[in-house]
Amino acid sequence: MLRTCELRHPKLTVMVRQSELFLPLRREDPRGEEFANAKLLLRGGYIDKLSSGVFTMLPLGFMVLRRIEQIVREGMERLHAQEFSMPALQTPAIWEETGRWATLPPEMFQFSDRSDRPVGLAMTHEEVIFDLVRRTVRSAHELPISLYQFQTKFRDEPRPKSGLIRGREFLMKDLYSFHASPEDLETYYRAVMDEYRTIFAQCGLEAIVVEASGGIFTKNPSHEFQIIASSGEDRIILCERGDFAQNSEIASAASPCPKCGGALREERSVEVGNTFRFYDKYANDMRGYVQGASGEKLPILLASYGIGIGRLMATIVEARHDEKGIVWPDRVAPFAVHLLVLGSHEGLFREAERLGNALQDKGIAVLYDDRVNVSAGEKLATADLLGMPQRVVVSSKTFASGKAELKRRDESEARLVATQEIIEIILLTTNTNHTNIRIAPSV
Ligand SMILES: [Zn+2]
Incomplete structure (x- = not known):
């Protein structure tokens, strides 16, 4: 006791x-682990590995996780977001409205229940929350709304090998904001980005904000918060003068900085957060509208914002350790x-x-x-x-x-x-x- x-x-x-x-401390490096976060957190009795990409948070590790969660929660409160919780277990109907039931696998775990009905485990919650808001919000006066949760998510990674950076089961903070006008969405989006910088700084990390493609979701560029670490699997291009950074996936081959003409360099990095502006994509796919001041029909605009809590813990270790251990x-x-x-x-x-x-x-x-x-x-x-x-x-x-x-x-x-x-x-x-x-x- x-x-x-x-x-x-x-x-x-x-x-x-x-x-x-x-x-449970270990004297030796665990076999088969290449990443500092896996080696040090396992040796230090912070975590235990159940299977590939699946970890137990031991008491000491759970304390770290809760401290990070608290830093993030305080940031969410400054953004006037409200904490709630959505279910992980999913049935296809709402996901078919956006086509993602078909496109998210193989990453999304999908299987059948005892009656042979398809079910899945959510790795993101735009469909669930958009369905909630379209059914409950009628007027533009009720917007904006911002809601967030800390939730265990699942992703069917083929070969998870980077400790807590890329797991098959992991803790995420996901925030969703709903707006009646693009200007309002843009203002809030910028506020979240500023708050993210504060959160990562409080976690002892310097995050580099990187423009990335919106992927299949949206043509508006999304933003990634990247931490430079030699073990990272992402690659970013950044200007030496700090005025430009881009994911090398979308960076052009041009060598000088497009903002100032300075030299660019490439670094390996870990993505600890991301922000997406979907605008009216979900309103179009899932038919979600509110009534404006003159009775007009307005699409409900959506943005979403993620931070991987376990991944953040791992990245802190990657960025802040020496040959003796964690700092x-x-x-x-x-x-x-x-x-x-x-x-x-x-x-x-x-x-x-x-x-x-x-x-x-x-x-x-x-x-x-x-x-x-x-x-x-x-x-x-x-x-x-x-x-x-x-x-x-x-x-x-x-x-x-x-x-x-x-x-x-x-x-x-x-x-x-x-x-x-x-x-x-x-x-x-x-x-x-x-x-x-x-x-x-x-x-
Ligand atoms: Zn520059």
Whole structure:
């Protein structure tokens, strides 16, 4: 049983004892995994692999997922979008109105129920939500509407091999906005794009907004949010001066930047988000209209916006790791501080616990490595692998001088600091929002 302080502390911040956390660590790289996110998340006990492209989120990984979800949710709230949830299980009728029941396979899982009726698992929800809105909204006055969900989606990938970047079952945030005029859609679309940049920045990533083709959906260019990573499977062309970026699928062969004439370079990248302007495509396909102010019939205009939550978690690891392990950004890390006791003397544990409780009282989430019979080297290596932003070490050496050793995961030098000062430094240097959500694994 994990000892948490949820009842005593309205802030819901906890100190979790590592000895009580379900954390199956591995010493070796898992076989057959090439991607850093798969290797490090599996070794660090964040995730477990059930089968190709299908993963269990272990308690530590689930905390990361919920932190990312919270960052995204706050962004959606700033856009005045309302959270709801649609079913994954689908029957063909509405999908046949847009022709996608036939075109989405083989990616879309489709099969038969016990009565031999066709059913499928949704990988996107435009049809479902458009059907909902056309049946319930009558007047242009009721628009705009924006709704979003976090949902597990399914995609029948032929050879998923990139860890959480491309799974067969994965968590997505999908947002849909409905408008009565193209101007209104365009304004909201731009606001979502700005919010996406903020969300990715809060996740410690610099997203490059890339124009892409609308695919089979629409002739209006869509936008992708790409993160440069050498392991990425996308390729983007971008200007050195930062004023132009395009998916190499649609980039022309011309070598200078079309905006400024500067040199272009190609980078590998991972797509973490996308935005589509469908305008009246769904209104035409599915006959969805509202009544305008003078009684005229107006098409219901649609845009949709996705962020892959699990993929975002994986991309953070791809972009932010070193040879020793993960380097979580403050807002995504499951714990702000990893507190380690090196040694077996009882006084060390008492001192560490006192320090951990003091941090917790200040609203800082602490993972406390209280394990006994584990070598100092192994504890330090585990801390590097897990990648919490701040590491605090209590050992016989530090204890004797009334100090503890403090080190940021993204810095190489540790320093000896008086314990009271440690709390102040951590409060000052942790850009954390660990207090506003419940992060303890429920027990
Ligand atoms: Zn340029």
